Amino acid sequence: MEPVRPLPQYLAQRYHGWYATTFAENRSWYRRLADEGQRPRAMVVSCCDSRVHVTSIFGAEQGEFFIHRNIANLVPPYEPDGDRHGTSAAVEYAVSYLRVAHIIVLGHSRCGGVQGCYDMCSGKAPELDEKTSFIGRWMDILRPGFERLPEGDEATRKLALEHEAIRVSLENLMTFPFIRDAVKDDRLSLHGLYNDIAEGGLWTLEPRTDEFVPV
Template identity: 65%
Template structure:
């Protein structure tokens, strides 16, 4: 069977050539060093696939500084070596075990479509997500427990914002079910961070476990 691959759109070709002639040319030695010596990222970031969440820009990160994994609603499944949710788990294992990152950030955000879908599904307003064949729906099942904590709290917009933050807390909780993560946290060689980003106003909040609340950075 012939694979259905097509040439890149012209605008992407033009952007690539522009990058190669400017950013790459200016830092060619650094790129060669990264290729030769390998990566040594200081942190792993688990963020949403949402195109509006530009992780490297938010933190001004350089090439090779972050090991980034993106998925719908920045969710981490519980440790389950016999389960089927291996993409995110494999990325965590590699970052924590092989790359030995010292910080692991879970970055949630406002106007998250995945979280919105979870809210709709849990309220019975998204039958398409209830289907066994919905990958998004079954993935968002990970956040059903978070929905139970926020349902009935304020208006719908308030519930959505609260559920976005619950997605971060769910992921932090599930991260601690990974033996490698728990061991390194206990050793003091790995720090977990829960963050929420407002796309519209650029705000960034961090989760304070002692206060049980998110605060502005």
């Protein structure tokens, strides 16, 4: 294919280093993963942001998490006739076929997607309001969260919107019939987490107060 180029050399070198060490020392484990298939206990819906390293935060191994990443860790509402099925398909697969016991929505500080939503809804990014903006149309999912923001300075409102991205996703998850049924039958639990990148902090959404508290 004309636009395709060879893998950058530094990535090829890293691969060979991994193959000679981590893979070689755990060859039987990788074969077992391949032969027996994946059996993750949890699904994590995380942001695409390269600074959010889900497996490192929890010290997880291969096969432990079913991870889906998108802009601003958003889950759209249940819309069988809609056109945002990438995340919905991942959620369906995790719950209906992998039978995960937990879905974790993991948000984070200084999220570029949330910033884009904030600017768009504030009238500061008209380009995101264009129908041709994939980012803008995806961030429409978070508009209800923007409308719920409290009064305050911009920094406070942006932090609140990052938290709202988690709440909105959890609310939307519960619009999926198969998730509602699994939650009702105690086969599935939902969790909201927020990672402060600069400080390394991890906060969890407390269901009784609907506030984020340190883990």
